[in-house]
Amino acid sequence: MIGIVDYGLGNVKAFANIYHKANMRFVIARGPADLRDVDRVILPGVGAFDQAMGRLTASGMRAPLEELVLGKRAPVIGVCVGLQILMRSSEEGTSPGLGWIDGDVVRFQRPADDAQLRIPHMGWNDVDARNGSALFAGVGADAHFYFLHSYYVRCEREEDVLATTNYSRNFACAVQRGNIFGVQFHPEKSHQFGVRLLKNFGEL
């Protein structure tokens, strides 16, 4: 069963609606007890880095999630700031991240040759996914997703980068290390492209 982690950040109901329509079993997890039958995890996120780490810790779900993801190797996907907290640290805050993926989170900088670059990166943009990725299966080369962020992740290992997006520079918009996934965009708000990706995750 898919566990949608509700730690007070992000649109839990939007994920629930998508899985409800797709007839896939899910639970909205508000505490450790709700994770009992969960075999894959969604970490949603609309928020600041420290706020996200603080909320996750306060929810009491951090230890059972680590057991699920690092112990039992259950698939997990972090979304937006839910992706960013998978890394070790962020320029946005001082809290350490979960550190499940090696790398950090940095702020977009306006390059000297692109004074027009608007920050945050906001809106629908293309996603260039690595061939053969199960997460992006059937999503299509013309797919675009909704982004809303001022910070992006930098993976230490090139092999952990699952997809890139260009916004003045190429950045990792999706990552994967084994059973651990993350996307910078909001699949729950990206129409049929996002629905496809979330179904794929449910079927991994």
Next chain:
Amino acid sequence: MLRPRVIPCLLVKDKGLVKTVGFKDPKYVGDPINAVRIFNEKEVDELMVVEIDATSNGREPDYALIENLASECRMPLCYGGGIRTAAQVERIIALGVEKVALSSALFENPDVVREAGSQVGGQSIVAVLDVRKTKSGYEVFTHNGSKPTGQDPVAMVRKLEQMGAGEIVLNSIDKDGHMKGYDLDLIAQVRAATGLPFTCLGGAGSLEHMSQLVERYGAIGVAAGSLFVFKGVFRAVLINYPNKPAKESIFKAGRAGTGG
């Protein structure tokens, strides 16, 4: 490449959907949840909903309505109206809204931008500037256009970017509901003063009006009210939105891709 955003802006008053002209004469045009369902089917880029009587009536935001809207919306939602504190912003984001729009609070409690930003992230804090042309130039108004702030929109957007806002929505009170086109001079002045994502509202009466902006500015936000709720010269109520080819034709005009 980053695309321009074509955004319906819905106004709510007494729990019903309305549309104004020059911020006056709200006409009832339907039920907000029903409109969201139609916009879902049309796969809109983003949706903005503003409760226009919350601040004027000194009311809290309608959390029940926000929760219903957020769980119904399959596209990103920006919500505004009656928001004064960081605690309110946090509560609304937790209900599943992606962005929160502030207007009068920017003047009455400017610290709210930084405070709320540190909790929900600056990317989700939208500053809405309702602007009217006065004898001495452009001026920002609040409380549904009834209260002058004495602030020049150009100076204000500079300040807002430093305060950590994530987006500017520039709304022309004079052009609102007239469907004769955006205030291009106002947009040119204010947009040049900020590096934040930028969305224009007020005056759009056709997709050509949107193309004009996209042609000039690339991936800008082009928002409209009347255009997406009325059809024809008699302003019959009909929720509508350009289909994919029609929208592509707006986009074809401009291909900058560095954000609007």
